[in-house]
Amino acid sequence: MGLIDKIFPKKAQEKEVEGYFKTLTAYNPVFTSYAGGIYEMELTRAAIHSFASLASKLKPEILGSAYKNLEKTLQFKPNPFMDTTKFIYRLATILSVDTTAFIIPLYARDYETIIGYYPLLPQRTEIVEVNGEPWLRYEFSNGQRAAIEFDRVGILTQYQYQDDFFGSGNKAMNPTLSLLDMQKQGMEEGIKQSAMIRFMAKLSQALRPEDIKKERERFSADNLSSDNDTGVMMFDAKYSEVKQIDSKPFIVDAEQMKLIQTNVYNYFGVNEDILQNKYDEETFNAFYEGKIEPFALQLGLVMSNMTFTTKELAFGNQIMFSSNRLQYASNKTKLEVSTQLFDRGILDTNQVMDIWNLPHVENGDKRYIRREYTEIDKIDYDRGGDTDADKKQQGIQEFGNTATDTGTEEN
Known part of the structure; x- marks a missing residue:
């Protein structure tokens, strides 16, 4: 039994294909992995690696009660062959190189209960029609084939324009x-x-x-x-x-080389500080907003849609990928955020510990709030009463105290 037998159950492999699934565009629904050298160039590989490495630190979380048991699986070992960081890293890398990445659900023997996820890298993918429904049929570099229903698979894309289902590839990088x-x-x-x-x-x-x-x-x-x-x-x-003989071979000068590097940086959404790990909190926040967060949002939506039914999604069940961006902040920023949000009950103790990369403590999920804070319209009430009865009682006490003081003076 090989890897393909572990990922694709026999039920999903043995199907009679009726032809290509008809799309709205004139393009056949066929995707082929990029055979060029975009991952073989030093600079482009470094750009892809930086994005994939930082994206691999995203934390998967499951909101809602459906499939809550999958949360620890996603956080530690999405499939028997890789941990979470490798799972996300490979997805980000495949997406960057091929502009299309596939996530295959791993099922229990009933072919209904999801027990894990696997990032797939086929050599060729085509959408075929089986009993009037679209199926994805994969062909791998070793010649093996497998098929699975389209609605069971998660598909990540970028630069999607000409094809209804797949990304457009990285041909724009060829020059x-x-x-x-x-x-x-x-x-x-x-x-x-x-x-x-x-x-x-x-x-x-x-x-x-x-x-x-x-x-x-x-x-x-x-x-x-x-x-x-x-x-x-x-x-x-x-x-x-x-x-x-004075041999002077032609070499691209520094200014022209800088232009080539800038083209790579612009295409992959990185910069020299990110590649060389010299970024500060502002640089990283900009990189997160422009590159990592869109990937996290798409990954969460794709995995939510392939995992939950429409009814389960309507009840708030979803998979999301979060990141503690404050780990890249300065100590001053961390301190300000910790104190300002903790004493207002927004963060609990363990969430503050996460900001400082410290281990969780017992009962760290409790929230606290400073008692001198109150709503504006309740300020007088909190100081001693704002009702007529309270004011009347306060006036009687003040009158009694005045009379007592006066009598004492006359004596």
Whole structure:
């Protein structure tokens, strides 16, 4: 039994296909993994890795009572082969490289109860029709095939335009990838050229080919080898001219290289600070808002829709992915947030501990609030009463105290 048998039950594999599922566009509903080198270039891989690494720190949570038992599974081991960080990291990587990523539910033997999730990387995917319903049929690089109902699968996309179901791919990056490749080859050739021919010598007489070869070897051994530590080159009348060749291979200059890097940064939504882990809280918050949060929102929606029925969704059941962004904040910001939100009952003790990356404490889920806070329209009441009876009683007491004081003075 292989991995495909673990992921796809036999019921989902053995189906009679009636043809392609008809879409609204003229494109056949077929998706093929990108065969280019977008993940083989150093800079593009670094950009994808930075996004996937930070996204892998998202925490899955299940809201509502349906499938609540899956929460710990999602938080620790979504499938028997990977933990949560690897699960999210691979999804983010596949999505960045192929602009389409598939999530397959893992079922119990009844083929109804979900017990886990698996990120799929097929070589080819097509939407086919089975009994009038759309199915996804996958073909893997080892030649194996499997199929599953379309509504059971989660599909993440980006750059979705031409196709009704899949992303449009990363063909827009091809010119930049070509420039990166040419730059790399140019540097390699430059190094090779600098280690090759450095001098040109013209003989003053005609020699046989074998004699020219021997003379070249002798000249090199006498003048260009490490044995010549004088720094002086000497040659006799056999040579009418010896000239040094100044090889200047073309290499993209710093400004042009910066432009190529900027193209990659713009396309993947990263910057140099993110790639080199030099970001501060403002830089990370901007990266989170623009890159990680949209991914977290889409991932939560996709997994919610593939897990819960319409009725369960209507009752507030959903899967969401959250991130403690304050772990990247300065200590000053953490302190301000902790104190301001804790004494107002917004955060409990353990949530404050999370901000400081500290372990939870016993009874840490209790919330506290400062007692001097009150609603504006209840300020007088809290100070001693705002009803007529309270005011009347307060006046009697003040009158009695005044009379007592007066009598004491007269005596």
